[in-house]
Amino acid sequence: MPIIKSTLTLKELPPPPSDKKEWPWTEQSQPLPERMSDGSEWPRISIVTPSYNQGQFIEETIRSVLLQGYPNLEYIIIDGGSNDNTIEIIKKYENYFSYWVSEPDKGPTDAINKGWQRTSGEIVAYLNSDDAYLPGTLATIAKTFQENCDARVVCGNELKIDSEGFVISESSIEKVDRLSLLHLNLISQPATFIKKSTLELTGGLNLDVHYIFDFELWLRITRLGSMQPIQRLLAVTRWHNDTITTTRRSDVGRELVQVISNELGIYPSSLTRDEIRQILFKANRLSMSLHLEKKKFFASIKYALRAFMLLSAPRLGLEIVQEYYRYLVKPIKSFLKKNKLDTSIGRQIHWSSIAKEIMLNR
Template sequence: MPAINKALTLKDLPTPPSDKIGWPWTEENQPLPERMPDGSEWPRISIVTPSYNYGQFIEETIRSVLLQGYPNLEFIIIDGGSNDNTVEIIKKYEEYFAYWVSEKDRGQTDAINKAYQHCTGDLFVWLNADDSYIEATILQKVVNYYLQGYQLIAGGCQDTYTQENGKNDIYYSYPTTFERYLKFWISNCNYTQPSVFVTKEIVDKCFPLDWQLYILMDYQFFLRVLSQQPKSIYVNQAWTNCKKHGLNKTMSDYPGGISEFYQVTTWESKKLPLLQRYLFLNELKDYAVIHSLLDNFNSLTPMQVLSSLASRPIIVRWPLFWKLLLKYSIGTKAYSWLKKLAN
């Protein structure tokens, strides 16, 4: 199945469900012409969607991609053998995919790795099966930045809560470096993954990702991207709608998250110069002690906090350690009152 070499419109796609209106069901935008003004092909954009039992969301994802009005699109879906209506929906649109498969796999990271083997685009992004583009001209905006020479093009995400009491928020990616991004306790992993497009020459050096990663495959990916110092642009516009419905991995209390951080940073820090890596790994050990204190906050006494110095005296250089010690000593309420007073 080849890449789509024409801009699709509503009349090309199957009729949407009768209860769906607006974007991307009954609305579209003016598509780009089949070729650029100089007569050459538009840069190819590869979009990968890993999927498993998200039939309630994936049709909106698919339509938001196909109705981008973009003439050189390579759309790949890797489904993990869904047993809901996901495959039925995929088959409804299958003529517009460059490749798709539904088979048992080893999880989301494995699916993304498999998908990348089929990617031939100049730009790459993965869009999860419960995410969608927020309007019809996102790819047109992205390609304009690509044609200016940018290798990492980052927009924002709007988190949309399906629960009635949820508050919709917009998040943006912010410039950072490989060294700073390694220190996850500082950077807070500030990349809005479905809105970040990266060029093939950069991405080719990032795959395969560690298939065993359950939640931090995007963190590993962006570390590998940043290690190559791409020419980057950060755009304060929401490009994707990321649904928060309670089943998201990022909303689950996954106990292995911190272990994955240690695993990824320990491995990827090998890209640092030897001395710099030694210093980083020492900071990582410091943070492991402090994180243990945070994790056991309700069960420790001030003396037990101080005793952590015996195993790791160097943590005294961390302001966070002294904040924790103060909070343990005077209690959370008094600490909060002091913070307000200080401000």
């Protein structure tokens, strides 16, 4: 299995499509020296990309990994049997992969676990085939683990972008522990990296969790030790019509309540009864909202009733009522008034512009 032991450059990779510019098409991360500042070798970082029919995005993902300028990289792609142009793109870069395969699997959790089982790095992560790393991410991760030896996980911030690469929002993380996760202070999946030894202790992703498997894994990891947050933009995550978080939002909500309820039942720790009620309220409230977003009104009522039963303050009940008002009444009023839509979209920022700024500042 080939390991990338030298920093790749644009000249060594296949040329990008003629209409593609900037990072990671015509720009690259600054190549790193052969050794870290203390003279030690750069730790091997193993990245797994699960893939299925993401031919329009996967080349950008691949190049964002290979052009990190990182001198000890293992990159694995596990494809679930794509029938679009994904395989053509994978073959274009196959000389730079430690391993790749295209075969039917049981979904992303199965694909990621398969890939992780083949890794040999000290640090591992997975990057979905429609997401990407920002320049210098792997160097930042290696240095952070070196400076925080006890950390089992390092996680940073992400840009959420649309299908065309324009920025929707930017995440910010202050603290990561079991309690913050249970309170739904979520961390960025593509900006999270794990020590391989920690992954082996957890057993990897839970195949019984189909939508929020990363969140469930983070919860199990917090039982073992610390997760180190850093205030650095590391990755972009793409929201489009085919992402699970978009197409299966009601299923995400249902599974969220189940995972949190199971965690509280199996590992209650020192939480008070009021804290548990507050956590369950937030989970059911969010599930209610996600069901409403998918127009599943009657299914949402179950979670709304549970949330009402867990209320800790009257204002929270008012917020639930207001959410149903927005769902039921406002669309009708807007239709009756025949309001004109505001088509102004304001200033849009493409993620490649932020990538360029990062390269200039590192």
